Amino acid sequence: MANQLLKGKKGIIFGALNDQSIAWKTALKCYEEGAELILTNAPIALRMGEINALAEACGNAPVIPADVSNDDDIKKLFTEAMAHFGGPVDFVLHSVGMSLNIRKGFHYTSLNHEFQHKTLDISAMSLHRVCQVAYEMDAMAEWGSIVALTYIAAQRVFPDYNEMADAKALLESITRSFGYHYGKKKKVRINTISQSPTRTTAGSGVKGFDGFISFAEKMSPLGNASAEDCANYCVSLFSDLTRMVTMQNLFHDGGFSFTGVTQEVIEQMEK
Numbered sequence: 305m306a307n308q309l310l311k312g313k314k315g316i317i318f319g320a321l322n323d324q325s326i327a328w329k330t331a332l333k334c335y336e337e338g339a340e341l342i343l344t345n346a347p348i349a350l351r352m353g354e355i356n357a358l359a360e361a362c363g364n365a366p367v368i369p370a371d372v373s374n375d376d377d378i379k380k381l382f383t384e385a386m387a388h389f390g391g392p393v394d395f396v397l398h399s400v401g402m403s404l405n406i407r408k409g410f411h412y413t414s415l416n417h418e419f420q421h422k423t424l425d426i427s428a429m430s431l432h433r434v435c436q437v438a439y440e441m442d443a444m445a446e447w448g449s450i451v452a453l454t455y456i457a458a459q460r461v462f463p464d465y466n467e468m469a470d471a472k473a474l475l476e477s478i479t480r481s482f483g484y485h486y487g488k489k490k491k492v493r494i495n496t497i498s499q500s501p502t503r504t505t506a507g508s509g510v511k512g513f514d515g516f517i518s519f520a521e522k523m524s525p526l527g528n529a530s531a532e533d534c535a536n537y538c539v540s541l542f543s544d545l546t547r548m549v550t551m552q553n554l555f556h557d558g559g560f561s562f563t564g565v566t567q568e569v570i571e572q573m574e575k
């Protein structure tokens with residue numbers, strides 16, 4: 305199936321925790337399409353060593369620990385990436401999210417604001433941090449592509465998505481704002497993919513996830529987009545076929561975002 309769409313391209317993949325992770329599937333697809341990769345995750349997430357299997361499957365890709373809320377870690381990551389690649393980076397996948405308030409079970413109306421700071425830092429400001437470090441170090445190649453993952457709770461209310469809705473709204477705003485500046489400076493494009501609910505470690509942390517995922521399935525003419533589908537979409541955005549796409553929030557959800565109601569949902573309501 306591979307078409308070598310990313311032949312000769314070099315990329316950094318953030319956030320492959322286990323084989324359910326969207327980042328894991330994306331790394332495999334990028335490698336299959338001819339890319340050279342560096343994998344990164346928070347030091348604590350690397351402790352289990354699961355990522356070594358992915359590194360091996362991606363041509364012994366180096367694994368470099370980096371906490372996305374730490375400037376020095378991100379600088380070290382880009383320094384080592386450029387040394388390894390012998391030049392700039394063509395693409396970056398930001399597939400990182402974490403909500404401390406969700407984890408601790410705090411309702412949106414009684415958040416712990418220290419936790420909220422941390423959530424916004426890890427899940428949204430981290431994209432700014434990655435872009436700024438790359439911008440200052442001139443670490444991205446011309447026409448490079450940065451993609452982050454988001455969810456439609458940034459635009460519409462999904463009560464149990466809690467503070468992550470605000471984090472995703474900020475993430476999408478940073479995408480537009482930095483996309484402007486990086487586009488002007490070096491034709492680097494920055495986009496978010498707004499993905500269907502997907503069974504992963506982060507996804508399953510959301511309260512009522514089973515109901516959430518089956519509602520979305522019924523509300524999407526094409527059904528929910530899988531993690532593999534998302535990986536394919538990422539490949540297209542890293543490729544030269546999408547060079548003029550930037551500053552966008554791109555829905556990848558089987559049509560969910562533009563569907564008012566479906567027959568299946570009406571039938572369910574009539575029961």
Ligand code: NAI
Nearest residue numbers: 319321325326346349372400401453501502504505506507
């Ligand atoms: P996942 O749990 O496999 O990935 C989340 C990753 O974030 C993990 O690898 C984790 O180690 C990493 N991370 C957390 N804190 C970090 C830190 N301080 N520094 C570096 N990395 C850190 O789950 P998934 O679903 O693959 O998540 C990837 C992205 O997709 C997230 O942004 C998530 O919000 C987004 N997304 C997920 C959906 C879902 O239903 N699973 C739907 C729409 C978007």
